[in-house]
Amino acid sequence: MSLISKDGALRVAFTLNGRETTVETVTSRVLSDLLRDDMNLKGTRVSCGRTVCGACSVLVDGFPRAACSTFAFEVEGRDVQTIEGVEAPDGTLDPVQAAFAAKSAFQCGFCTSGMILLAKSLLATHPDPDRATIIAWISSNICRCTGYELIVEAVQDAARAMREGPKS
Amino acid sequence: MSDQKPLRIVGQPVERADAHAKVTGRARYTVDLAKPGMLHAKVLRSPHAHARVVSVDIAAAAAMPGVRAVTTGPQLAEWVAMPVYGYFIKDQPILAMDRVRYEGDMVAAVAADTEAQANAALALIRVEYAALPDLPDIDAALDTDAPDLFPETPRGVVPPYGQGASAQLWPRKNVCYAFRYASGNASVFERCDHVFDDEFRFSRMNHLHLEPFVCVAEWREGDEIEVVTSCQNPFPLRKEIARIFRLAESRISVKVPFVGGGFGAKNNCKTEPIALVLSKMTGRPVRFCMTMEEGFLTNTQHAAVLKLKTGVMADGTLVARQSHILLDSGAYSDASPLVAEKAGYRVSGPYRYQHVESLCECVLTTTTPAGPYRGFGGTQATWASESQIDMIARRLGLDPMEMRLKNLVALHEPWMPGESGVDSDMAEGLALVAEEIGYDRPRDAAPGWSRGRGLAIGFKDGGGVNKPAQARVKVSTGGDIHLMCGTVEIGQGARTALAQVVAEILGAPLARVEYLPLDTRYTPFDQGTNASSAITVMGQAVQRAAVSVRNQVLQMAAEHLGTDAAALELEDWTIRHGNEAHPLAPMIMHIYGGTGFEFTGDGFHKQANDHQAPLETKSVFWEIGWAGVDLSVDRETGQVKIHALAVSGDAGRAIHRLVCRGQDEGAALMGLGQALFEQMVYDGSRLINGEALMYRVPLAEDLPDRFTSILQEQGHGPGPFGAKGMGEGTMLPVPPAIANAIEDAVGVRIRDLPLTPERILSAIVAAQG
């Protein structure tokens, strides 16, 4: 029998920012609402509501995905990372965050959570991406403010910092 | 003043003040706010472009679970004093009264415990409409047989204008405002060697700010209200709210946290009146958050038709220009009169003429209301003007760059009689972008393609008209600095730049400056975050406030130390007196007592009123954007390949170089989108690409092969340390520079935006006969 929930109630167990998490929710709940409204993780921004702009991108098993267009039940057993889980527990910024901050690779900041997660996913699989690869990845999300050039440069800076390791 | 000393913070590569909050996701926007007991508002929108509202039945909706209030336009009388709003003309109803004027016009509003309940209730509202003929565009609206969109003329005002400028409300049917400007004598046309008439059309974009239109409004016991909103001009909004509800402004608190983009859209009433009505009805906080699709139905750029008649001597000397601009204002006036004023005023561009005369009319159509949009009339004007300059140069057999150089208004020369002097050397900027794109290099192209290069200069008066700005700087005993001003952090970096100014003047580390949350009850007055005005207008107010505090501190220390204030310096909240260092905290407590003190400095800036100036004040500064484009055109398909786009702005002095760069590059890419593909597509009066998938905005993959922004610091700005405003200038010249390069490549002139392959190919085919 393939029925998982008859009345729409269900429990979802997943890893959220490195912690085992179980939530009681409903089948109609989308991940962005679960994160923002039920768990108060407001760093995931919602804009277009139809997967296009990518402002709500979170990493699911390390890959960016629009949380506005993902049901909560889909992350059962999976690893979810939001912007809140990017910095180290002691508050040290991730190299991608540090590069975005240093490069002013943001303006209004509304796309920034998604862009940083996108860049993290890119650099996890491409430690030394060329410009074309960075542009291909960054083209997944919309930034209406920067003209993208500073974002591309921040990703390049982050890649260099990650390859060279922490500064002594 | 410490201007002579080397700068420690201004112009240095400091981290933006909002960097940590934004890269960690901790930044909070209005959309993130929730209050206990909060209700959610949703509105019913008209599916008709133009119709009489015969009846609205809300009974079934009101009976739905979770629904706390339902209202319609005619029922508003119980809750508001004035059911309409608008900038110059009060024509936009909070909810439709007896007529809807565009598809998406708001008809009824619901507040419910959840958004889902509100939407479910909307579905049960029954509206009977009687369709009326729609007016999808300027031509339709001006047709003699067109119905009158406002049979009863809404009230409005014309602001005072100075030398040569005037305006009229409702000059003819479906035209809500006409602005005129004239200088010099039209008779000079008679001695021109050539007079050229050309017509251009400008497309229409959506702002696509990523944070939606959203507010949380709370009408509290005792008629005290708080509105937290994603808004660019909280003080004018407060004034409008006070008028709508006939309430003292002192009872209204408008608060603005971080704003997730606006580009002009978030000026004046959007979500706020409806949320307030529903809160007043229910006694509970009400959140009204629109979707992006609703954003498309709320505010847009102005499409335009621009007719230019330009008289010129055979050697390329410009003599006279007459312009007639028609703006598609959509269904309500919104900011159209202001945009008309700017488009009409700016249309002669950065050149010297003996005579200019322009008329700009706001034409109402049954489409989404058009309002402020980055560039504010300057985009439309520059498109036509910079296209025609190139066309004239080519007709006269002159190099377009040479012709521009011949006619540019010089540095410090008043742009028009009564105006301030232009504060950039425009030839210098033009040379920079020309060099960057290899303007004079051979035009090599792939087989079947033709190479071309084009230039353009975007030119606008900057800093706004009638913009008073006030700021307050407070420093407590320990040296903690509070900066209070009404500039909204919308992404432009205002918090950082203004804090840098304060830190520089007070000799303090940047981290000591806290930019306090904006609340109209406590924050000093500001006209709004627009017109690239923050650093030049508010910047001067902030500068004065900081200088005031510094002077007070130095004066206190001088008296305490028995010396002259001029002998003292303030550094890191320590008084330096020769080789002595006197920490301030103990000194302050010694003087004022153990609980300490707080130094408060106020600053104010407003450009002086001046009836000799056409817009009643001289322009605060001049915002110039230069663009150069190197491209190839496929002669068989009309496809355009941009090899290089170079833009440049003059920051006067860059307070923060990366922030300036981001503004210039973001503006340029918006211009690139407008030039090549981005547009709202209408089928009659119906917008057919009003959502993110079908509405294409520039992505990183749309970047040209080479995209360069050159930040100039010519040093002539009136702002702190010589700064000028940034952020709009480089959007203006991009579309005409591309059109100019296309003509350079394939010899055809495209007069309509966007510059689609179809338009280019059709012109090539037509030219081949």
Place this chain on the structure above:
Amino acid sequence: MFHSPSARQVARTPADLAPMPLYRPETISEALAALHESGGTIYAGGTDFFAGVRQGLSPKALIWVAAIAEMKGCTIDSNGLHMGALNTHDESVAAPELDAVPGLAEAWSKIATVRIRHQATLGGNLMARRERYELSILLTALGATARMVGPELQVDMPVQDLWQADLEKTPLLASITIPLDNAPMLAYERSMRPTFTQALCRRGQALRCVMATEWLQPWFKDAPLDADAGQMMSGLPADFHDPAVSRAHLVRAGSVFLKRQIARLEDLA
């Protein structure tokens, strides 16, 4: 033709959905049983489903088909290249079987974005039946068929028929099949987006060209290998135009690209 959001529905969000029964079938027959039992809606990658929700879709139940192994993967047999409807764009492009159709992997790798390619499925792209989605264009050119299954019925239909077909009795797209006879190869031109795209398949001595725009369902034309590009394009129906592009331009520019694509495939052959 225009899927613009209705002014009455622009305020909808997924929060409007009521909690509903959720099925997670592991076989096609379980999925069909769940569909029959619940009258629900099939849910796979999610990209297009939510666009539907935003514009009024309100499912009675969700049939989440992600776990149906038989709807994934690629195989080749004597009937052609079979691809499961649940393959994401990334998975499809990475499948070595795709090399059986030169040009297909390259074309497929260009559609959508890095993020979407990881999430969106072949089935979702086709079943959305939105004009600007590109798999319909590529697969129509390749003469692919869609295997539609229902409780009592199974139909293989040309993918271009999906636009108009009544799928009441066969609601589930299980897989598609690209016939491999006569060594098909594909060229795809999408540099003119958002104006138009053009796919061309050469199969033995035959050509099939597909033209599509943001708002028009793909139009295709079969012709012999030596056909004249201009003549092929002049077959575009009189009403093949939209508010962003005229028919005359599509014929004119389409002919040029077609000529180029024919040459490209000639080189490939």
